[in-house]
Amino acid sequence: MYVRHLGLRDFRSWAHVDLELEPGATVLGGPNGYGKTNLVEALWYSSTLGSHRVANDAPLIRSGADRAVISTIVVNEGRELAVDLEIAAGRANKVRLNRSPVRHGREVVGVLRAVLFAPEDLALVRGDPSERRRYLDELASIRRPRIAGVRADYAQVLRQRTALLKSGSGALYRGDRSVLDTLDVWDAQLALHGSELMAARIDLVNALAPEVEKAYQLLAPGTRTAAVVYRPKLELFAADANPTTADLQEALLAELGRRRNAELERGVCLVGPHRDELELRLGDRPVKGFASHGESWSMALALRLASYELLTSEGAEPVLLLDDVFAELDTARRRALAGVAASAEQVLITAAVPDDVPADWVARHIRINVTEGDDGRVSELIGTTT
Structure with missing residues (x-):
């Protein structure tokens, strides 16, 4: 299983992003506060319909907007499934599976299977x-x-x-x-x-x-x-x-x-x-x-x-999400976690310091920057290297 596409509209610091992803390791890099964790949080929300950082949805909507949208395309054994989540302020959230509305949001739980490692753990x-x-x-x-x-x-x-x-x-x-x-x-x-x-x-x-x-x-x-x-x-x-x-x-x-x-x-x-x-x-x-x-x-x-x-x-290898977790670990624990992550079909890592990522990993690197907008900081992608 892997995520092929992540799209965000007015989610946290992201006004708009369409991110194409691939199997293997992807490192999301940039200084603290630039929006790296927001990307991982969006994927976790798509998996569980909840945030690992806040108890309610209101903080997920970018300042000045009245809704946020998370769109993912998940590939599982060659089959693509699209999940679109609209998070509304003061209204029920809307959920679509393969562009068709579903009666209950929980019907999309399990489409994206993920395991998240974060400092909050x-x-x-x-x-x-x-x-x-x-x-x-x-x-x-x-x-x-x-x-x-x-x-x-x-x-x-x-x-x-x-x-x-x-x-x-x-x-x-x-x-x-x-x-x-x-x-x-x-x-x-x-x-x-x-x-x-x-x-x-x-x-x-x-x-x-x-x-x-x-x-x-x-x-x-x-x-x-x-x-x-x-x-x-x-x-x-x-x-x-x-x-x-x-x-x-x-x-x-x-x-x-x-x-x-x-x-x-x-x-x-x-x-x-x-x-x-x-x-x-x-x-x-x-x-x-x-x-x-x-x-x-x-x-x-x-x-x-x-x-x-x-x-x-049990037959459904999940996507691994590693949110700045290597920075919290000593050498032995980093090595043990890296050994497991290296074999995963897809792993996404956020890192403020490049040295936090194991040096021998073959990974795609995506750099993130922020600009100052009318409604505060806005995150943006500035480059991709392999």
């Missing part, structure tokens, strides 16, 4: 559990595109149920018992979609765990064994259990019933996969709070390398 190890849940859910959706719909359905149920819980306590105080019947309905929906999401995560972690162990040993040979464990907030299951979707649905319903009073008192949803954790371990200790800076970086890289190896082993 350290948050996978040191950040909140939500960072690790997002990592799992994005990878699960790329691996099994149907999961993107499960995620969307669960998120909608969670919003509706949370809104009901916020108003439910007052309704009960006024004697309106109908809120309990409505909660029963939302409990059933949360258990239905939540169990599917949890089952997908558990299946993913079971497949991912040996790849994480191997990747960490590649990055830090002879050190402690790395492990990943999915920790559902359900007391009925041990960490090493392998429950079915039906088991999880039943357990969620039971836990929702047990914690209903607490949820009504607090006005928040205390049960469901949005509260679960992906635990990272080195030897017999959790990584968070105990690992050194170098160990934390190795674990973050191991998670991304494991993603790449898992997707590749």
Whole structure:
């Protein structure tokens, strides 16, 4: 799989660009702040329908514009697929596949399979559990595109149920018992979609765990064994259990019933996969709070390398996106990452300093510049060398 074309309109610092890409390695070069990462971010958005840098879409639209457009042409086993994403300010985004509108944006998830390495990856190890849940859910959706719909359905149920819980306590105080019947309905929906999401995560972690162990040993040979464990907030299951979707649905319903009073008192949803954790371990200790800076970086890289190896082993080698990541690594970790990236069908690297890229790589180099426009800095391509 590789991206043949990337087109942007009013995306971040890019007013307009049409970039023809090829298999192999491409280095996007230029000083910091020139728009290199914005190109990688656009490709990641095309893959996952989300940014790795911001939680909402508003910052993606160039200052002064009311929409941004990302257009990609992906080649997979000789077949070309075109994805066009229109990101609108204050309106629903529009999505086209092969120039035809699709009903739900999630229908294009999986067209471009990508694995992104970025400085923000350290948050996978040191950040909140939500960072690790997002990592799992994005990878699960790329691996099994149907999961993107499960995620969307669960998120909608969670919003509706949370809104009901916020108003439910007052309704009960006024004697309106109908809120309990409505909660029963939302409990059933949360258990239905939540169990599917949890089952997908558990299946993913079971497949991912040996790849994480191997990747960490590649990055830090002879050190402690790395492990990943999915920790559902359900007391009925041990960490090493392998429950079915039906088991999880039943357990969620039971836990929702047990914690209903607490949820009504607090006005928040205390049960469901949005509260679960992906635990990272080195030897017999959790990584968070105990690992050194170098160990934390190795674990973050191991998670991304494991993603790449898992997707590749399942028959869909992803595009590798390396966003200024070599600058963060020591020589040994650079060498290990470069060894994996060198064999990828397509890899795109951003680098502010040419020396950050392995000297023995055969790569196409694209230089980026900026000019000052009426609406701030505008990025532009200034040359390509091989």
